[in-house]
Amino acid sequence: MAGIWVFAETVDGTPTPVVLELLTKARSLGEVTAVALGPSASKSVETLGKYGAKKVYVHEDPAFRDILATPAVDLLARLIEKGQPDLVIFGMTYDGRDVASRLSARLSTALIANASDVRKKDGGWAIVTPVFGGSLLVTTVPKAKAPTLVLIRPKAVAAEPAASATAPEVETLTDPVDTGKPVARVLRREKEKASGPKLEDASIIVSGGRGLGAPENFKMLDELAAELGAAVGASRAVVDAGWKPYSFQIGQTGKTVKPTVYIALGISGAMQHTVGMKGAKAIIAINKDPEAPIFKLADLGVIGDVHKIVLQLIQEVRSRKGK
Amino acid sequence: MNVLVCVKQIPDPNVPGRLDPQTKRLVREGVDAVLDPGDEHAVEAGLQVIEKEGGEATIISMGPPRAMDAIRRALAMGGNRGILITDPGLENSDALSTARAIAAAIKGQSYDLIICGTESTDGSSGAVPAQLAELLGLPLLSFAKKLEVTDGKARIDRQTDDGYDVVEAPLPAVVTVTGGINDARYPALRGIMQAKNKEVKQVGLQDLGLDGQAGKAALTEEVVEIKPAEARKAGEIVEDKGEGAKRVADYLADLKVI
Numbered sequence: 092m093a094g095i096w097v098f099a100e101t102v103d104g105t106p107t108p109v110v111l112e113l114l115t116k117a118r119s120l121g122e123v124t125a126v127a128l129g130p131s132a133s134k135s136v137e138t139l140g141k142y143g144a145k146k147v148y149v150h151e152d153p154a155f156r157d158i159l160a161t162p163a164v165d166l167l168a169r170l171i172e173k174g175q176p177d178l179v180i181f182g183m184t185y186d187g188r189d190v191a192s193r194l195s196a197r198l199s200t201a202l203i204a205n206a207s208d209v210r211k212k213d214g215g216w217a218i219v220t221p222v223f224g225g226s227l228l229v230t231t232v233p234k235a236k237a238p239t240l241v242l243i244r245p246k247a248v249a250a251e252p253a254a255s256a257t258a259p260e261v262e263t264l265t266d267p268v269d270t271g272k273p274v275a276r277v278l279r280r281e282k283e284k285a286s287g288p289k290l291e292d293a294s295i296i297v298s299g300g301r302g303l304g305a306p307e308n309f310k311m312l313d314e315l316a317a318e319l320g321a322a323v324g325a326s327r328a329v330v331d332a333g334w335k336p337y338s339f340q341i342g343q344t345g346k347t348v349k350p351t352v353y354i355a356l357g358i359s360g361a362m363q364h365t366v367g368m369k370g371a372k373a374i375i376a377i378n379k380d381p382e383a384p385i386f387k388l389a390d391l392g393v394i395g396d397v398h399k400i401v402l403q404l405i406q407e408v409r410s411r412k413g414k
Numbered sequence: 415m416n417v418l419v420c421v422k423q424i425p426d427p428n429v430p431g432r433l434d435p436q437t438k439r440l441v442r443e444g445v446d447a448v449l450d451p452g453d454e455h456a457v458e459a460g461l462q463v464i465e466k467e468g469g470e471a472t473i474i475s476m477g478p479p480r481a482m483d484a485i486r487r488a489l490a491m492g493g494n495r496g497i498l499i500t501d502p503g504l505e506n507s508d509a510l511s512t513a514r515a516i517a518a519a520i521k522g523q524s525y526d527l528i529i530c531g532t533e534s535t536d537g538s539s540g541a542v543p544a545q546l547a548e549l550l551g552l553p554l555l556s557f558a559k560k561l562e563v564t565d566g567k568a569r570i571d572r573q574t575d576d577g578y579d580v581v582e583a584p585l586p587a588v589v590t591v592t593g594g595i596n597d598a599r600y601p602a603l604r605g606i607m608q609a610k611n612k613e614v615k616q617v618g619l620q621d622l623g624l625d626g627q628a629g630k631a632a633l634t635e636e637v638v639e640i641k642p643a644e645a646r647k648a649g650e651i652v653e654d655k656g657e658g659a660k661r662v663a664d665y666l667a668d669l670k671v672i
Contacts (some may be wrong), residue, residue: 158546159572159581160554168619186576189556192544195510201634202509204539207591221643227433235634242539275553278569282577292574295671319672331593337573338560343538344592346575352671354662363427363535369646373669375662381651386509388646389666395654403659411663 093211093294094176096238097144098167100186101127104134108291111142111250113243116209117180117365118143118253121174125259126170128155133263140259141252145320152265159275162268168197169266176238178209184241184288197374201233201239207247216241223344224362225369237303245291246347246370283336288409290341293322294351298341298368302325302378306334311401312356318408324348326364342367357397360385377401415469415563418525419460419493420516421453423477423484424536429547433640446639449484454491454598458617460529461492461599463563472525476515481616483625489609490601496614503619504629509537511628513545518622525582525586527568532557543590553583556590573577 099110105147106127127135142148148170154162168322171179179194181187183205195202212232216239220229227342229371233239237350281287290296297308297316309323316323324346325339341348342364353371358364360376360383366373369388376389377397384394392402425445434441449457455658459473473488475481485496499515507515528550533540555561557576558570568587571578601609608672619625626632652661666672 105424125492135475153509164548171631181596185557185572187543188540189554192509192541193548193554195634196513196540196545196548199510199634201537202541203635204617206539211520217638224583225643226645228639228641229433230639230641231635231636231637268615272551273584273587275555275581277572278582280574280579282579289576319666335596336577337592337594338576345534352666352669373665374646374649375653375665377658377662381653386651387648389651389663390646390649392649392651393654393658393662394651400658401660404662407659407663408666411672 093178094174095121095123095181096174096176097123097125098179098181098187098346099135099139100182100188101124101132101135103352107182107184108140108250109140109184109245111175112245112248113138113180113182114142114144114242115250116248119259119371120209121212124148124174124176126167128166130156133261136259137260141256142250143256144259145257146260146262148262148264152268154268154270157277159277160186160239160274161192161194161274164193164197166264167194171198171238176407179238179240180209180241181240181339183244186189186240191242197327200238200240201235202230202242203233204242206241206243209241209243221366224365226362227256232357237408240314244347247351261337263397273321277288283338283339287316288320288322290322290339290348293348294349295319295321295354296324296352296371297321297331297354297356298324298351298358299356300358301328301332305358308398309334311398315401315408318405318412321354326358326361355385355389356401358385359383360388415464415465415527415638417460417463417469417471418520418528419457420530420546421457421473421475421484421488422534423447423475423481424451424534424564425534426449427451437638439546447480447483449487450531450535452533452535453595454594455591456491456531457488457491458531458563458596458598459501459589460527462596463527463561467563468584468611472497474499474516474519475502476507476512476630485614486497487601489612491599492604492605493612497613498499499618500616500624501618501629503631505667506633507629508634509539509541510634511550511632513542514628515622516542517547517549527563528588530590532592532636543588547588550588551618552586554588555581555583558589558591561589561591561595568606590596602609602668603635666670
């Protein structure tokens with residue numbers, strides 16, 4: 092049976108949501124081993140097992156949390172040499188990308204980024220990557236020696252616990268982390284304030300683009316979001332212009348979201364953006380430009396003045412809730 | 415302070431891209447080629463470092479001969495000299511080949527800082543900077559939305575899902591910058607004129623000593639199929655004549671979210 096490894100990022104011992112998605116995919120492909128690194132990583136074992144890991148490598152050295160990529164790459168390279176997996180799956184996250192990319196150079200292996208699916212094909216692997224805002228699907232097969240490294244986009248797979256899960260075999264590692272070489276070290280972590288639900292978890296998202304005209308107009312989005320219990324997102328144009336911090340960005344370089352309803356306000360619908368939101372169950376777009384590509388995706392599109400309509404919509408929602 | 419900035423020439427991102435069904439590569443013919451807008455921020459970040467710390471900025475790119483235009487554009491912004499890696503044998507290189515070619519092209523030269531965009535706007539895999547850092551044995555400071563260089567160290571604000579981390583590495587280091595890090599300057603006419611006379615070294619596979627390790631000979635992957643994704647069904651588009659907000663509210667009510 093093929094050996095499928097999953098790079099299981101954890102925060103204080105809890106696997107990040109994408110890890111559960113990766114495990115769900117991985118267990119459909121072969122025998123799953125998870126690698127969980129950093130302080131309290133051992134606490135993640137139970138959840139990793141529930142989602143299909145049969146074996147978990149655990150190493151709890153704080154260096155995995157405090158130093159970017161290199162300690163994880165060193166350890167993975169050693170483990171891979173010993174364990175000979177066929178496939179190693181990472182989330183397309185900040186750390187996942189750094190680790191997988193460095194590892195591919197270290198091992199001279201194939202690295203396929205931005206993937207939405209991995210399938211078995213002719214005794215090997217076929218990896219699907221959406222391009223051009225998800226309008227085309229490219230299938231790639233690796234040509235280098237195993238393992239193939241794949242970076243899967245968050246929310247590409249729906250996470251589901253395994254039907255029959257057993258407690259995974261745990262191998263706790265204590266080999267020393269090389270601290271001799273120059274590294275990138277995290278000095279401190281800053282969180283930006285956000286109210287309401289997180290973008291990744293929200294069932295309604297109200298998202299704004301350049302068509303809003305000015306940064307202060309995001310206030311009415313906040314107001315609408317508060318009425319709807321929604322999270323607020325933004326397009327890359329708005330983030331690059333400094334109207335909103337990066338943590339709001341939805342799209343290729345930002346977050347991928349799959350809410351029940353996505354309300355795009357003054358967003359033209361560049362492919363950069365749509366790749367991150369086209370998985371929404373329903374899309375509502377309001378834009379003054381009838382040619383805006385967002386209307387090709389929208390289930391309901393309203394051509395008109397976004398300010399006027401949003402202010403009316405806030406009133407409309409308020410009065411209906413009042414009933 | 416010697417700064418190297420890696421740039422890529424890409425098809426104009428404002429023109430919808432398409433793939434050639436035969437070669438399964440991006441169609442580049444008939445589409446203007448431009449310096450990747452993401453890389454303009456890398457050039458700007460490099461120029462700001464040398465303006466503060468002194469030193470020079472070298473611009474490096476790999477691509478067909480016309481990628482020279484992207485280098486000239488970065489030189490017009492203020493870069494001092496360029497390196498263009500170009501060779502028919504490097505066509506269709508994957509990320510690892512590209513990283514190897516860049517590492518080979520700068521062998522023997524010393525740079526304190528290597529700055530790249532986080533990812534190209536056309537390919538978006540974002541693998542080259544980390545691969546380059548690995549090949550050179552350097553730390554990587556990735557996803558920087560702020561960069562400071564002092565006392566032989568680089569310090570960045572690194573983007574995270576809910577804020578940023580302050581991360582530091584000793585020089586030399588590789589840094590990737592996000593679009594939000596700065597406003598890239600627009601080349602002045604004087605800069606454009608001066609750029610024409612700046613030195614750009616051209617190197618090919620022979621010069622790099624990479625036979626079999628880069629380009630077609632070293633592809634780690636092969637595209638076997640391209641097909642359109644299932645399109646969303648077209649919805650209803652209405653023009654707002656005063657009822658737009660009500661229509662949206664009705665729709666939200668139908669979805670049972672209000």
